[in-house]
Amino acid sequence: MARLLDVKNLKTHFFTEEGVVRAVDGVTWHVDEGETLALVGESGCGKSVTAMSILRLIPSPPGRIVDGEIVFEGQNLLEASDEEMRAIRGNRISMVFQEPMTSLNPVLTIGQQIRESIILHLGLNEQEATQRSIELLELVGIPDAGGRITDYPHQFSGGMRQRVMIAMALSCNPKLLIADEPTTALDVTIQAQVMEIMGNLSKELGTAVLIITHNLGVVARYADRVNVMYAGRIVESSTAENVFGNPQHGYTVGLMASVPRLDDAEHTRLATIEGQPPLLIDEIHGCAFQPRCPKTEDCFCSSEGTPELTEVTPGHWVANCPCCMSRDTVPA
């Protein structure tokens, strides 16, 4: 598969009065054409900021991309002009956000909002764009699409609004769709509907999907590959089968063990990770997970040098902190 997006050593920091928040602190990863990559982690790990950095949607001030490269279809987006970025957003890379109510304009009809991208990027006239919009709504399973094109967002349920967002995002046939927590605000049966649509359409159209979420179940169901993030860095990266079936990093192991599974046969106590994620305003030396690593007493991690992603088995990359990589990091 051809390489679509290459992110190299991306650093996005926020310069606040209290100090510098290193939200994303040196991440390197890629997306290939047509695949679904999941960015997984808990609140504050930097996954949303990573996605916003790709589209250069970081509010500046106080944020700034201070280092790195984002190469999309051979072009470094960090060197692109504003005009070039505008031609990319909604067209070649598009985004679906978490809260469909606040991401849709409440005073414009659905039709007006979908048409906007199509007219801007594909150069169709209003009539053609309306026709295309209706087709898109049908594609995402909105009943009576022709009638509903003139409705406002508040006239749709949460799941329908999210489908409208997907229709908008796919309207110009992008190569990459970024979905930032697309189903967190939705009920589980609606989540299943929305993810099916997104999954089927992306396969049909050959769109690569970057899905950002903390829901490990959704990742297991839909992702080809997974990057696990912690404190602004990637700690593990591999196929979904590898990350779930054979997690190597202490944080990944702890995370997997703390999630209750519907198919747990007997009641076993949930494993927990003691403590809390670090404040990103403090500079982190060495392994960010070390304070919570159950192996702390025997840990001989140096306090210098950030662990680097190392290939431990073909296609399976782990941040090479020696303790975190030990097989016995599952807490009692």
Next chain:
Amino acid sequence: MVTAESSSNDTLVSVKDLRMYFPVTEGLLIQRHTADVKAVDGLTFDVSRNETLGLVGESGCGKSTTGRAILQLHRPTSGSVEFDGVELTDLKGSDLRSFRRRMQMIFQDPFSSLNPRMTVSQIIGEPMAIHGLYKGQERRDRIEFIMNAVGLNPLFAKRYPHEFSGGQRQRIGIARALAVEPDFIVCDEPVSALDVSIQAQVVNLLEDLQTEFGLTYLFIAHDLSVVKHISDRIAVMYLGHIVELSEANELYNNPVHAYTRALLSAVPIPDPVVEKTRERIILEGDVPSPLNPPAGCVFKTRCTKGATCGCSETTPVLEEVSPGHWVANCKCCMEA
């Protein structure tokens, strides 16, 4: 005189045909009652002492309203709620208040459920003050005891909610619920707002506290994985009705009602190998409005048997299909 002492019966809470309708009124000068939001539309179930009954369902199914109606935070429109043999819907004033001591609630949002202008010890001490329990040093000792029990450092007693993380705030909410030594706690989505690894800490805490203090829980949530983990039995709600009620593992292994099966298949399991082999039942459409629920079986608009469904207009009732396993007896929904 109504007393709040416990009897030796195994059933702690008994709900019969509980209904909670919220009136909708229209009109500028004169308000006319035009419709009702039928949030809870005829619920019957029991909660046994020391058990955890899970109440699961999606947004708008009426689960939170059920929890509040049991605690009399909403006065039920009709139906009965018996707590330890005493009918709560008849009680008022100080009689009701004496029962409130025995039944408490933990709320979903750790941010809005704590008074931001009260310290932790004031928050935990307030219920004690209201019920006239523990005074002076005894109260301070009790607060310290509870803070330790929920995993909060008692040195933080004089801090304010905003100085804590979400998970810690939820512990404060739990401490507040425990302050008056209740028998029964309604946990209304207690972990939904928390990160995955913090959820695990709070779930474990709730389980430990149940064992330590002999608590009975009604655990309300939409996350079926968490509910199945913590509950002994589970009731599945849809549009104000219970469609299935059984022991937790039994529900997962032998779901009968069409909605339960769709709900279970929609819950993703964090295991890509398992996920590839699972059956996926995708429901059509959205949940109907509780202002105008379908007559008869409320699930019929989304039942995959849709057009061929021959369901009559009578509302299904819970039928025991195997010992302890109850299903709303709509013929279509029950077919395998």
